[in-house]
Structures are given as C-alpha cells and as structure tokens.
C-alpha cells in the first residue's frame with residue numbers, strides 16, 4: 001500500500017523551493033490531517049530546529065507519521081557537501097547528515113541525501129567525487145542501521161548535480177555498494193521527467209532499490225498541473241512492488257492549501 005505524504009519546510013534560505021507547507025509546523029500537521037495525508041516529510045534547518053517532544057506531540061495529536069527528513073539545509077545554510085574538495089568540509093557534511101539521521105530515526109523516518117551530494121568540478125574530478133560519494137553513502141547507511149531505516153539517496157537532474165542523474169545509474173551505484181550498505185533510491189518524478197527516456201522506464205530501472213517517491217508533476221507543480229502521464233508510472237510502481245510513500249515535493253502553487261489538496265486528489269485518483 002503506497003502511503004501519502006506532504007512536505008513541510010522550515011528553512012528560510014530555501015524560500016521559493018519545492019515545498020508545499022511553510023514555516024508553521026503545527027498548522028501544517030493540522031491541514032495535512034484534515035486532507036487525509038498519512039505523513040509529513042520535514043525539511044528543517046537542522047536537528048535542533050524542532051524539539052523532538054513537540055514533533056512527537058504533533059504527530060500523535062494528528063495521527064501522522066514522519067515519512068522522511070531532508071538534509072539539504074546542510075547545503076543551503078552551511079554550504080556543505082559530501083563531495084567537497086576539503087576533507088574537513090566533507091566530514092562536517094557527514095556530521096550534519098548523521099544528526100538528521102539520528103533525529104528522524106527516533107520517528108522511524110529515513111534521511112534523504114539530495115543536494116548534499118554536491119558535484120564534481122575544478123577541485124574534484126568525477127572519479128574523486130564518485131569515490132567521496134560512495135564512501136559517504138556507506139558510512140551514512142551504516143549509521144542509519146541503528147534505527148533499522150535505510151538511507152535515501154536521490155538522483156537529481158543535470159542542473160542540480162553532475163554525479164547521478166538517472167535511476168539506472170542510481171541502481172548501479174546501489175548494486176556496487178551492496179545490499180548490506182542500507183542505501184535506497186528516491187524516485188523524484190520531476191527530476192526523472194528531465195532525465196529518463198520515460199519516467200515509467202526510470203521506475204523500472206530503479207526497481208527494487210526505490211525506497212521513496214517524490215510525487216509531483218513535470219513542472220514541479222502539484223500533480224495534475226503539468227504534462228506528466230501518471231498512468232504508466234503508477235503501473236510501473238505497482239510492477240516493482242513499491243509500497244513506500246508518495247510524498248508531495250511540489251511548489252506551493254497556486255498556494256500551499258491548494259497544492260496539498262490537488263496532490264491528495266491525485267494520490268486518491270492514482271493510488272486510492
């Protein structure tokens with residue numbers, strides 16, 4: 001059974017980014033529950049941004065799960081990257097992610113490596129960057145084992161990383177790390193619309209490694225407001241036996257409430 005989730009951002013520096021609800025966690029939880037969501041996905045400035053007791057109370061009050069926690073604040077606030085040319089910066093990046101793994105872990109939520117993967121460039125060759133990325137994923141996936149939750153790695157489109165852009169390459173990366181590495185893939189339908197031959201083919205290429213889905217239309221607007229053909233994608237997700245979250249990582253377009261409502265409408269249409 002694929003479950004529904006909606007993103008909540010508390011990160012000022014990410015203003016205008018692809019998150020449905022903003023700023024007010026308590027209000028977002030109330031609205032998510034009102035629309036029938038199973039969970040929220042939290043994008044926070046760091047592991048100390050929201051008191052764990054407060055989050056626990058809100059989730060319990062509304063009968064919501066925590067689907068996952070983002071780690072991109074390490075990049076957008078602190079400029080950290082797991083593939084930086086500086087060893088100390090790579091170490092700080094891992095430290096930031098470990099704190100987020102520890103934070104989410106207590107709620108049974110995985111941490112997501114998206115923008116924190118960084119990119120290769122003048123100081124770091126493609127081979128070096130892939131080496132740093134693999135080392136980091138193994139270390140962080142191992143760290144996540146304490147919570148019996150996998151680490152989620154997200155291939156991004158070419159404008160956001162030059163490391164891994166396609167699900168097939170992501171699956172090969174996971175294969176190379178091995179099952180024991182405790183790393184799964186995030187299938188973000190927006191990135192895939194740019195990079196894959198078809199999004200459905202990309203889902204099949206990711207196959208058993210897919211552990212999380214960002215459920216969004218072709219233009220990063222809520223499901224139904226772009227040109228994505230969801231039928232074949234949903235069929236592919238069923239074929240691979242996917243049973244994680246379909247999480248709304250979409251612009252608050254035309255506004256947060258409508259984006260959340262439209263995504264839930266899409267979720268019910270495609271997965272209900």
Ligand SMILES: [Mn+2]
Nearest residue numbers: 154188214249
């Ligand atoms: Mn995403």
